[in-house]
Amino acid sequence: MSEVPLLDIRNLKVYFPIYQGLLKKEVGTVRAVDNVSFNIKKGGLFGLVGETASGKTTIAKTILGVVHPTSGEIRFKGEKISHLNDESRRKLTSKMQMIHQDTSSSLNPRKKVGELIKVALDIHRIGTAVERLDEVSRMLQYVQLPPENFLSKYPAALSGGQKQRVAIARALILKPEVVVLDEPTSALDVSVQAKILNLLTKLKKEFNLTYLFISHDLSVVLNMSDTIGVMYLGELVEVGGSEDILVNPMHPYTRALISAIPVISEKERNILPKVPPLRGEIGSAINPPTGCRFHTRCPYAKEKCARERPNWVQINEKHTVRCYLVQRF
Amino acid sequence: MTSPILSIKNLAVSFNTFEGEAKVIDHINLDVGEKETVGLVGETGCGKSVTLKTILGILPIPPGKVTNGQILFGDKNLLTLPTKELCKLRGRGISLIPQDPLVSLNPVFTIKAQFLDLAMRQGEEHVSRINYYRKKLNKKQTQQVVKKIITMLQKVQIPDPERVLEYYPYQLSGGMAQRILIAISLIGSPRLLLADEPTTALDVTVQKQIITLLKKIAEDSNLSMLYITHNLGVTRKIAKRVYIMYAGQIVEMGNVREIFNEPLHPYTSGLINALPKITREKFNGIDGTIPDYVHPPKGCRFYPRCPSADESCKNQRPVMIEVKENHFVACRLFQEGR
Numbered sequence: 001m002s003e004v005p006l007l008d009i010r011n012l013k014v015y016f017p018i019y020q021g022l023l024k025k026e027v028g029t030v031r032a033v034d035n036v037s038f039n040i041k042k043g044g045l046f047g048l049v050g051e052t053a054s055g056k057t058t059i060a061k062t063i064l065g066v067v068h069p070t071s072g073e074i075r076f077k078g079e080k081i082s083h084l085n086d087e088s089r090r091k092l093t094s095k096m097q098m099i100h101q102d103t104s105s106s107l108n109p110r111k112k113v114g115e116l117i118k119v120a121l122d123i124h125r126i127g128t129a130v131e132r133l134d135e136v137s138r139m140l141q142y143v144q145l146p147p148e149n150f151l152s153k154y155p156a157a158l159s160g161g162q163k164q165r166v167a168i169a170r171a172l173i174l175k176p177e178v179v180v181l182d183e184p185t186s187a188l189d190v191s192v193q194a195k196i197l198n199l200l201t202k203l204k205k206e207f208n209l210t211y212l213f214i215s216h217d218l219s220v221v222l223n224m225s226d227t228i229g230v231m232y233l234g235e236l237v238e239v240g241g242s243e244d245i246l247v248n249p250m251h252p253y254t255r256a257l258i259s260a261i262p263v264i265s266e267k268e269r270n271i272l273p274k275v276p277p278l279r280g281e282i283g284s285a286i287n288p289p290t291g292c293r294f295h296t297r298c299p300y301a302k303e304k305c306a307r308e309r310p311n312w313v314q315i316n317e318k319h320t321v322r323c324y325l326v327q328r329f
Numbered sequence: 330m331t332s333p334i335l336s337i338k339n340l341a342v343s344f345n346t347f348e349g350e351a352k353v354i355d356h357i358n359l360d361v362g363e364k365e366t367v368g369l370v371g372e373t374g375c376g377k378s379v380t381l382k383t384i385l386g387i388l389p390i391p392p393g394k395v396t397n398g399q400i401l402f403g404d405k406n407l408l409t410l411p412t413k414e415l416c417k418l419r420g421r422g423i424s425l426i427p428q429d430p431l432v433s434l435n436p437v438f439t440i441k442a443q444f445l446d447l448a449m450r451q452g453e454e455h456v457s458r459i460n461y462y463r464k465k466l467n468k469k470q471t472q473q474v475v476k477k478i479i480t481m482l483q484k485v486q487i488p489d490p491e492r493v494l495e496y497y498p499y500q501l502s503g504g505m506a507q508r509i510l511i512a513i514s515l516i517g518s519p520r521l522l523l524a525d526e527p528t529t530a531l532d533v534t535v536q537k538q539i540i541t542l543l544k545k546i547a548e549d550s551n552l553s554m555l556y557i558t559h560n561l562g563v564t565r566k567i568a569k570r571v572y573i574m575y576a577g578q579i580v581e582m583g584n585v586r587e588i589f590n591e592p593l594h595p596y597t598s599g600l601i602n603a604l605p606k607i608t609r610e611k612f613n614g615i616d617g618t619i620p621d622y623v624h625p626p627k628g629c630r631f632y633p634r635c636p637s638a639d640e641s642c643k644n645q646r647p648v649m650i651e652v653k654e655n656h657f658v659a660c661r662l663f664q665e666g667r
Binding site: 052159160195196216217223224246258261262267 | 502535536614
């Protein structure tokens with residue numbers, strides 16, 4: 001690859017120590033993210049899917065510098081951005097923004113919509129007071145909220161979809177290049193979700209954005225992203241083009257995940273792979289299973305899977321998978 | 330359809346608020362047949378849970394108020410039944426699987442303590458303290474009930490039930506907690522199960538397991554089920570017949586597959602169009618939001634958001650008509666015989 005990816009994550013590990021007792025002795029570690037590597041090209045849309053507790057949000061937070069990585073590195077336009085000092089980090093935040101999962105709790109209930117959006121401009125000292133206000137109104141128009149009605153409303157007076165629009169406006173006002181979307185629609189009804197997803201697609205074109213889209217809903221990710229990474233218990237198990245992942249899923253976990261999508265028509269059902277249902281639930285990241293972490297639930301697990309962690313196998317240019325089943329071919 | 334086990338007739342429920350009377354449930358009719366699983370689908374705030382609470386008689390009154398209608402369970406009208414009788418029915422005639430499994434269990438008691446109290450005391454309106462301990466300290470009786478509980482836990486496929494009984498809720502995963510709640514709801518061998526979005530809080534792979542389990546249980550123990558959800562895909566998996574609800578009104582009813590393949594009501598088709606599909610077809614949301622219940626539209630409640638609305642929708646409330654066999658829809662478009 002000649003082109004430098006906009007966001008490059010290499011061997012990222014994020015461990016959280018567990019302290020216990022009076023002396024706060026370290027008794028263990030939560031391996032939230034273990035050896036994850038992927039990259040996003042400029043203008044790309046990378047979808048990260050996985051079940052609860054698979055480490056999706058931790059990756060998002062690490063990219064934005066909220067959480068520090070244990071090892072590995074994150075590069076933005078080729079420059080290393082993990083372990084930056086506060087000053088350089090602040091400069092970087094205008095290039096990278098995040099839209100949080102639960103808007104009801106990520107919008108300060110005591111601030112008006114206008115103030116909520118403007119605060120980023122204040123912190124970065126962009127423009128004069130009047131210019132800032134103009135910018136806020138312009139941003140509100142982009143997310144299809146008429147500024148004259150919404151500038152002085154409190155979050156409590158907004159519906160779920162409107163709150164999400166405010167969150168989008170707040171993230172985009174600094175003209176970022178990368179936006180990390182952490183389950184942006186999981187709290188919304190489908191009729192509203194469709195509106196927000198279409199708005200996000202439109203804004204991506206308009207502002208020439210790069211998205212990292214995190215979701216547990218595979219049908220949403222399949223529709224939004226060009227590349228998909230599937231996570232299981234802190235590890236990436238399969239990465240590939242979204243069409244490829246849907247039509248030709250290689251990892252047993254991806255197959256199980258796709259086959260569990262509740263679909264509504266025969267046409268969709270025919271696409272789904274027919275696989276036996278998974279046993280049990282996602283394990284614990286404190287004592288993750290040895291070898292392939294999925295082997296405890298995998299219907300095809302062999303003895304070898306419990307011993308050694310499989311290596312990445314390249315299927316085609318974009319599609320790689322980490323499973324012994326594939327290696328046999 | 331077999332004779333209904335639960336029949337809601339012309340039910341209207343409203344709430345007294347500062348702004349005025351919020352007419353949340355607007356004259357709905359709903360039947361659940363013997364051994365039938367029926368889906369009730371609608372978005373947030375459309376009155377699904379209020380309907381459910383009214384059936385169980387746990388709607389807080391006031392501010393709630395049932396202004397019209399009947400809820401027949403067998404031949405009993407649940408709305409006029411004295412509390413004592415109602416208590417006998419709860420858990421043993423009608424049972425509930427709540428939405429959020431981990432919130433629904435008490436965090437400071439073990440599963441055994443919670444389950445045992447419930448299993449021993451089901452059907453009693455008031456329990457005196459002496460009576461409570463007398464029964465609880467009776468080892469023979471307790472052991473019998475524990476045995477029954479363990480068989481029930483095996484039925485919902487909980488591995489190692491004896492050990493799980495000693496757990497506190499925080500030690501359980503979401504799927505396990507939901508299985509335990511299913512076991513709790515089944516312990517009184519009810520005839521009707523009300524499921525209030527039992528899989529919403531779970532991951533898709535676990536959701537699939539729970540749905541398969543519920544289907545099997547309903548079949549094995551001849552249960553009728555009213556399955557409430559906002560997820561159309563889940564409805565298709567579990568139910569044969571479905572009611573689509575919008576803003577406190579039933580807008581469409583019929584066979585699940587028929588409705589999802591050929592939705593008739595503009596709201597139903599809007600909802601289906603809004604779903605991201607894995608065939609990667611375009612999806613579009615529905616404009617606007619759910620109406621204000623204090624001053625709802627006089628005619629069809631969907632009229633302000635409806636793409637095919639006209640003047641007559643504004644004032645005239647459409648009635649349910651049978652368009653095809655067992656496929657009912659409440660919309661002007663089909664009333665004029667177009």
